[in-house]
Amino acid sequence: MKYQDRPLVQALQNFHDRKPVSFHVPGHKGGVLSNLPVTVRQALAYDLTELTGLDDLHEPSAAIKEAEDKLACLYGSERSFFLVNGSTVGNLAMLYATVRPGDLVMVQRNAHKSIFNALELTGANPVFLSPDWDELTQTAGTVSLKTVKEALTQYPNVKAAVFTTPTYYGILNKDLEQIIEVCHSFSIPVLVDEAHGAHFIVHDAFPTSALELGADLVVQSAHKTLPAMTMASFLHIHSQFVKVERVAHYLQMLQSSSPSYLLMASLDDARYYAETYDEKDYESFQLYRRNLIQDLCNLAGVEVVETDDQLKLLIRATGHTGFVLQKALEMRGIYPELADLYQVLLVLPLVKVRDEKRCVDVVDKFKVAMDCLAEKKTTSVRLHNYLSKSSPSSxxxxxxxxxxxxxxxxxxxxxxxxxxxxxxxxxxxxxxxxxxxxxxxxxxxxxxxxxxxxxxxxxxxxxxxxxxxxxxxx
Ligand SMILES: Cc1ncc(COP(=O)(O)O)c(C=O)c1O
CATH class of the missing domain: 3.90.105.10 (Molybdopterin biosynthesis moea protein, domain 2)
Structure with missing residues (x-):
């Protein structure tokens, strides 16, 4: 079978087609010794290791290098890396590559825990930047240019700045380009946790990616919004301040010496998916999305909130917390990404032209859940926006x-x-x-x-x- 333009997927398939006899790791021997369900066992035939023809993630020179080069070309980076331990390892590596113990680092206070862990491990000290409160989603949003300038006045010795955009809820930092300009004028590299934005590249209707806006290092969870396997992520670098070799150095320390080929092949495939996403695919996604929004809005007691990222939708049930709505939906087999006090968050599938028909119609199940909630006692929730209140702090x-x-x-x-x-x-x-x-x-x-x-x-x-x-x- 031919896998057009996916060098690593093709290399795996070529190896598999030779019906190789395994006297190598992993110990499941191509799935033969595994007692997992049969469909999983079949996939294990591709769960290979650094065998002849399959290249080496930490010293890529063949199929992995070709695949990573194609990735860099698509995103416009100087170098792009496959990650097999999620954006978590990307955040660790980009901070290790950039800062020294004792350095001051500006960091958005509502960053993911992996950023704070990275700061602790590197011995750098955080200057917290308060995000603005986002009224639309009722969540902590992104950091404004004003806040960054204030922090730079207060802490002129900052050595790096870390931002998260978009937020989990799909809120975009609209000041990012100017923030990057200001930071660069102080020779401060800008690291962006774009875990939720790997798909921005697929169409102009999605926001501009942080890399395009001039960020130095950008981490993306391909597994969150592109069709890659869980833990499969990208790290891109394009910087005059941070060296590619330092990032590669820390990645080979932080990532496994036996990286999963299934994960890496899924990254190659996800890159191909993004690269080949065309106008017709986008139209079909739009159709799927608009129909879903329309149908949900027609249900009594449902409020649908659209954010900056079309892949994210917030659903609220009048008089009920997001946790209650989540429970009601899960009882009907619908699993949202997360719930908070006000809403549940849906991550929509980035469908291509033929895929929308494969997406199950969920509106009937939503209706049953809402009918059930209509009989329940309602509650009121308090607003908590403490994250957005303070000035730069430590x-x-x-x-x-x-x-x-x-x-x-x-x-x-x-x-x-x-x-x-x-x-x-x-x-x-x-x-x-x-x-x-x-x-x-x-x-x-x-x-x-x-x-x-x-x-x-x-x-x-x-x-x-x-x-x-x-x-x-x-
Ligand atoms: C903003 C953000 N950054 C980083 C991560 C970690 O990503 P991963 O699960 O790919 O390790 C997450 C995970 O939810 C996240 O939301």
Whole structure:
């Protein structure tokens, strides 16, 4: 079988076609020794390793190099890398490649936890930039040019800036191009976590990608919005400040020495999908999307919110939290990406011209869920926009100071005023409500209580059974 213009997929297929006898790792021997369901076993025939003809992710010179070159060409980067541990490893590698221990780094306060982990691991110190509050989605949005300029006046020694755009909810940083210009004028490299924007490249109707706007390093979860496998992501670099070799150096340290060929082939395929996405595909996506929005808007009690990214839709059920709506939908077999106090978030399929017919019609199920909610008691929710209130700030204790301090658990009622020993993270979306070393305010505690009551899941320094928070002993 021929896989046009997908060098790594083709190399895997060529290897498979030779019906090779495996005396090499992995131990499932092409799936033969596996007891997984038969369809999964079949896929394991392609779960190969660095065999002759299959190249090496960490020293690419053949099929992987060709595939990564095609990726770089599509996104307009100096070099693009395949990632097999998600944007998580991309965020770690881009910070390791850019900063030194003790450096000050401007970071959007509503960044993903992997950014804060990267700062801790590199020993850099964060200057938190407050995002503007986004009225449309009722979530923390992006950082304005004004906030960046204010931070630069207050912290002129900043060595790097990290932004997240679009947000999980599809809100775009409309100031990004100017922010990049200003940062570059101070010789500050701009790193962008574009985990939710790998698809921007496919059509002009989607926002312009951060790379095109001049960002130095950009990380994208191809698995989130393009048809790549979970954990498969891209990292692009195009920079006068950060060296390609440093990124490659840290990636070979941080990524497995046995990267999954299934993941890498899915990246090659996702790149091809994006590259071949044409006008007809976009029209068909639009048709699918508009019909869905129309049908959902016709249901009583449903509010549909469109954001900057057409792949994201927010659905609200009047008088109910997003968590309640999520439960009602899941009972009918519909699984949204996430819920919060106000809404659920849907990530739409980036359909091509023939695919829209393969997307299941969900409106009847939505209707049943809404009918069921109509019989339930309604609740009102409080607005929490503490993330957007403060001016540029930092933690009370840095990660290295925290390592030497004692920690203890306290009841939630007495946590206000203490310092969080570790991050407290509603999951998803994985954005720390509190970072390690931040002072806990009354508003933080109100939001934690509201989220717990509504059924939100948490990671980090919180025990929902004992209702306790882990704090620093000062
Ligand atoms: C903004 C953002 N950055 C990074 C990540 C981590 O991405 P990955 O799951 O590809 O490791 C996520 C995951 O949800 C995210 O939302």
């Amino acid at each position: 933690v009370v204790y840095t990660a290295s100071q925290l390592h030497t301090m004692d920690m203890g658990w306290v009841n939630m009622q007495s946590a206000t005023g203490r310092v969080a020993a570790d991050a407290i993270i509603p999951y998803p979306p994985g954005i720390p409500l509190l970072c390690a070393g931040e002072r806990i305010s009354h508003e933080h505690m109100e939001q934690i209580q509201d989220l717990l009551m509504a059924g939100c899941r948490f990671q980090g320094a919180i025990n929902r059974e004992t209702k306790q928070i882990k704090v620093v002993v000062e």
